[in-house]
Amino acid sequence: MPQSSPTPVDVIRLEPVGRYKQTQNGNIHAQGTHYTTQITHSICQSSSLVYNACDLGGVTGTESPAGPTKKSLYENNGVAACSQKRALCIATVVFAIFFTACVIIAYTGPQSECTCAGSKPPNFVDDEWNETKMFVPRATNGQIFPWNNIRLPTFITPTRYNLTMHPNLTTLEVKGQVSIEFQAEKDTNFLVLHSKNLTITDKIVQDRKGHTIKIIKLLEYLDGQQLYIEIKDKFRKKHNYTLNIRYTTKLNRDFEGFYISSYINNGERRYLATTHFEPTHARSAFPCFDEPQFKARFKMSIFRDRFHIALFNMPVINTEDVGFYMGTGLLRDDFQESVEMSTYLVAFVICDYVHQNKQTERGISVSVYAPSPYISQASFALETAVNVMDYFEDFFGVAYPLPKQDLIAIPDFVSGAMENWGLITYRETAILYDPNETSTSAHQWVAIVIAHELAHQWFGNLVTMKWWNDLWLNEGFASFLEYMGVDNLKPEWKMMEQFILDKTQPALALDALSSSHPISVTVQDPNEIEAIFDTISYSKSAAILHMLAKFLQLDTLQNGLNEYLNTFKYSNADTKDLWNVFSKHTNQSLEVKVVMDTWTNQMGFPLVTLVREEDEIIATQDRFLLTTESVNSSLRSKPKSKFDYKWYVPLTYFTNKYPEDIRTVWMNMSDVRIEVDTDVKWIKANINQSGFYRVMYDETMWTNIIADLRSNHTIFNPADRASLIDDAFTLSRAGFLNASIPLDLSLYLIKEKDYVPWATAIKHFQAWSRRLSESLAYKLFLKYMRKLLTPISKAIGWDSKGSHLDRLLRTDVLSTAILCELNETVFQSKSQFEKWMNRNQSIPADLKEVVYSAGVKYGGLTEWQHCWGVYNSTIIPSERKLFLKALGVASDPWLLQRYLLETLHPRSIRPQDVKIVLTVVAANPEGRLLAWRHLKAYWSTMQSLLGNSTFMMGSLISAVTAHLSTPYDYYEVSTYFNGMNVGSATRALEQSLETIKLNINWVSQNEEDIYTWLLNYLK
Incomplete structure (x- = not known):
């Protein structure tokens, strides 16, 4: 146990490894004896490494006064000497024998099928493997690494980590100790765990009675980021043991593992240490079983300076004064033990932040931490977090299980945020909001990201995927539920209407590439795992859950989620588990697993083609690809899919004759026929773009739909108008429609006043203008854009009035007007920029993006330098982001x-x-x-x-x-x-x-x- 009295820091003793006593000369020994590490049975006696167990500061050994390096721990240090002539003779003989042996091996056969070293090991993932290549995993000392799978063995199960860390934010050195309690699921004499860039200074294995078990081998495999520990005896089935490891490492300078970050306060650079462990970076902070299925409890102690605070997943329960270190007073914080969780969710931060605090209805403490100059921008995040947590607890019917929830702004952070259980880390722009300076879109972004990470506290943290191939169970649910959470908080924002803009449409665009991947995808090594944190895992997964919610109905979805969370809480689940739960809550005619497997286990999505034949509409489905038609046919079946790229499609539709009568017909991996009255001119399919598919109408129906859009566009709701625009432009890009169809359709926009259709159109207009920028049609297309934008730019004006969606629309329309050189907008923007630059006249928050961009685009060096200067001085994170964008539209x-x-x-x-x-x-x-x-x-x-x-x-x-x-x-x-x-x-x-x-x-x-x-x- 940590000592309660102050201790000089140069001999800080964290939780002792084994039983120690101090000798007269001050060296610390385990039970008064030297501890011998035998790297392997074959190392000769004279070259074995003998060193003393030591304190956290390092191992006192025979190699040097400073103790052995990581290299010396794993290498034979024996030295032999002989004459030059004799050496040459011996070398010649050895080479001849070796060469002869190689020839014999190469030409004798057949080879044994054993899984010995030299053959391809079972389940070993090697991207460069071929039949002529023999792969042998090698430890750092050159020996064969006995474990030949990138996944850890499952017969060792960790149950508790007791972790102590002392980071030095000046030298970047980190001293650490971890005690891992584990159970053996079968008799075995070894264990394998993860370690990356850690220098092991001491290790001891003990049984449940505290008796030391002799370690006879320690090997490290760098490529696999694994440690292999072999003992003389055996770990017995169902028995409990403890592995104690002391180590040193460095705070990283990148954004992974345990890393250093900084910010400026009144001209002074301040430092903090923070973590980001997802997906496979906990192993670079402490030795661990770094796979999501190995859930365990965590206890934490952190040494810190007096002017810092330390945060962990759980609340601090004790703080001790431990003396001085390098002239600075040092404290040790001990934290409450966590619930069972995966290693990638562990988090700790050492910083000098301040915080705001509030409680949920159930009394959960919620705090937002930020640097003192920024804390005034934390109020909205705090209100949002409290409200969304209350909503999720009620909707899921499962209480939040921790006593507190912290949210913290991290200056250097690659992702938007990370859902560490009880200590969520955020990029500054995803948590800080100034009501006077932050735009509506940035305001909304803060709410979305906060809701996303809070949804993870249940989906991902309480119930975690078994392996990363089901990452979508974490990210898909969070990406879908974030919109429900914000919609409950701000119903006037119409978040479910915006869902198609931010999730469905981007996912459809990416998944139409032949280089996409299924939602559930096989991954093994860290590179493969990192690669699937993409639009498919996040947005496509959210979109198919949105589609599922529509055909199941909300109450069925809610009941299914409640059972799923209660069944698998503090445990792991896979996709099959989820579908089986939902199947219990649906009628017998709908097998959720059968339906949804076609959406999760094959890449892509269907193009539903509707063709009129007298009193029937024939609906057919084929895989949609953004390739030219001549190539499309050869790629539609690649790679092979057991579903042959057919889907269970909930085809929703209404007709021009009965626009209020919305119907659903199932395309069960097949085509269908829909009966319609002879006087029906068209049907609109995929209502609200809630299905994850595209719709292609025959030429007559396109003509009739466009005609009705231009005469009375409100016959379609905003989401349906957006889906028509999105489908038409995308089908043209894929070669299914002549470009005249989306252009004809876009003419109705002169009358459009709603945000979602305009945002969809602007996205496609900007893409067309960039592709046409070196074309003869470029200037004409800009002129056409100006013609469409003139009415709406006049209608929305230059004030900050209107609804939330009106303010979003204003920014999008005026920004696009700047890009296409609409004179009235350019003039007004330049005028406001000049007044801001020369007279410090304020600009409304939602117009800043427009004005800054215009000033830089149509200005010169003076305007650019002014914006660069303000970028470097502002303390509003969202403002810095606006300048980063504006500075890049310069014309020079x-x-x-x-x-x-x-x-x-x-x-x-x-x-x-x-x-x-x-x-x-x-x-x-x-x-x-x-x-x-x-x-x-x-x-x-x-x-x-x-x-x-x-x-x-x-x-x-x-x-x-x-x-x-x-x-x-x-x-x-x-x-x-x-x-x-x-x-x-x-x-x-x-x-x-x-x-x-x-x-x-x-x-x-x-x-x-x-x-x-x-x-x-x-x-």
Whole structure:
């Protein structure tokens, strides 16, 4: 147990490893004897490593006064000497014998099928494996690593971690100790656990009575991030043991594991230490069984400076004064033991923050932590968290199980947030809100991210997927339920109407690529796991849950979720478990698992084609791909799917004759016929775009739908108008429709006043303008956009009035008007920018994006430098993000080049924000090639800035190449990355190359038709 009296820090004793007593010379020994580590049976006696068990500061050994290094712990240190002649003779003989043996082995056969070293081990995942390659996992000392699976064995089950850590925020050194209590599920003489970049200084295994068990082998396998510990005796089935490990490491400088971060307070840089363990980074902070199914309880003690606070998943229960260290008073915080949870949910932060606090209806303490200059921006996050927690407890029918919930702003943070149980970490822009300075969209974003992470407290934390192939059970539910949580908090925001903009449409766009992947996907190594934290796992999963909720009805969904959470709480589940629970709550004719397997176990989605034949509508389904029609047929069945790319589709529809009569017909992996009256002109399918599929109408129906849209667009609700726009533009991109169809349809927008249809249209307009930027049709298309935008830009005006959706619409419309050079908007924006820059006149929060962008785009060096200066001085995180976007729309290439170079300096632009810069510059016609050249020229530098995260580099590849559209662009990108190992960015690279091809094909096939249509309409 930690000592209660103050202790000089240079001999701080954390929880002792074994039983210690101190000798007269001050060395600490286990039971007064030396502790011998035998690396292997075959190491000769003279070269075995003998060292003393020691305190947390290191191991006192025979190698050097400072103790053995990590390298020396695993290597034979014996030395032998002989003459040069004799050495040459021996070497020649040995080589001859070795060569002869190799020849004999190569030409004798057949080979044994045993799983010995040298053969491909069962279940071993090796991306480069082929029949001629023999893979042998090697430990750091060159020995064969006995465990040959990237997954840990399941016959050792951890039950409790007792963890003590002392991070030094100045030297970045971390001293740690962990005691892991575990149970053996069978008789065995070894265990395997995870460790990454940790220097083990001591280790002891004890049985349940505290008797030490002799360790005879310790091996580390770097590629597998695994430690192998073998004992002389056996771990007996159903017996309990404790593994005690002392180690040292460093605080990382990237954004993974246990890392250092900083912020500026009154010109002074302040430091904090924080964690991010998902998916596989807990192992870089402490040795552990770092897989989600190994749930355990955690106790924590943290040493910290007096002017810091320490936070953990659970509340602090005791603080002790432990003396001075390097002239600074040191305290130790002990925390309450946690409930059973996975290692990736463990979190701790050491910082000098302040907080706001409030309680939920059930008395759960909710706190928001932030630096003192920012704490005034935490009020909305606190109110949102309390309200959403109350709503989720009521909706799920399951109480939040921890005594507190902390939310904390982290300055350096790659993700939007991380759902650590009881201690949620957020990027500053996802938690801080200033009502006078923050835009409506940023306001909404804070609410969404807070609700997302709180949903995880049940889906992901209380019930966790068994393995990462079912990541969607965590992220899909959180991404769906976040909208329900915010909709309950702010019903006037119409969040479920916005759902299709933020979830369904982006997921449909990505899943139409042949390089997509199924929702449930096989993954093994950390790179594969990181690669699936993408739009499919988040947004497509949310969209199919939205579709499920529609055909099950809300009460059935609620009952199913309640049973699922109660059945698997503090445990793990997989997709089959979820569907089986829902099947209990539906009628016998609907087998949820059978239906939903077609959506989770194969990639893509169907294109439902509707063709009129007299008094019937024939509905057929085929896999939809964003390829040209000539290629489409060969790709529709790749890769193979056991469902042959057919789906159970809940086809919802109404007709022009009976618009209030919404019906559903099931396409059970088949085609269907729908009877209609002969005077029906059209049917509108996929009501509210609640189904995850696209709809293709025959030519006559498209014509009739467009005619009715233009005469009375309100016959369709806003979501249905948005889905018609989205389908028409996307079908044109895929070659199913002539470009004239979406253009004809878009003419109705002159009368449109609602946000969701306009946001959908603007997304497609901007994509068209970027692809056409080097085309003869470009200027005509900008002119057409100005014609459509003029009525709505006048209608919404320049004040801050209107509903929440009106304010979102105002920002989108006026920002797009700036890009397409609408004179009235440009003039007004430039005028406001000048008054802001020269007279410090304030700008309404929702107009800042418009005004800043106009000032930079139509200004020069003076305007750019002014914005750069304000970016560097503001303490409003959402404001900094606006400037990051605005600075990238400059029209001068040399300014854009200067801006790109700033991304190489982390004190100028945080590495987490590099993607924002590259995205906006790449979307700027003046900066498109500059962004690509920058990424190519500074690839290794940017990798280093991002902590060598290949997943982050994948997001940069996608951002920079999204708008490239010439054969030379494709050649440039494919040639540069040819043969390069990009790790978890592989899928992002494949999708980027596919997107460039699509852009090339679309321009070549549509440029002339678009030009002709625009010329005829605008003449």
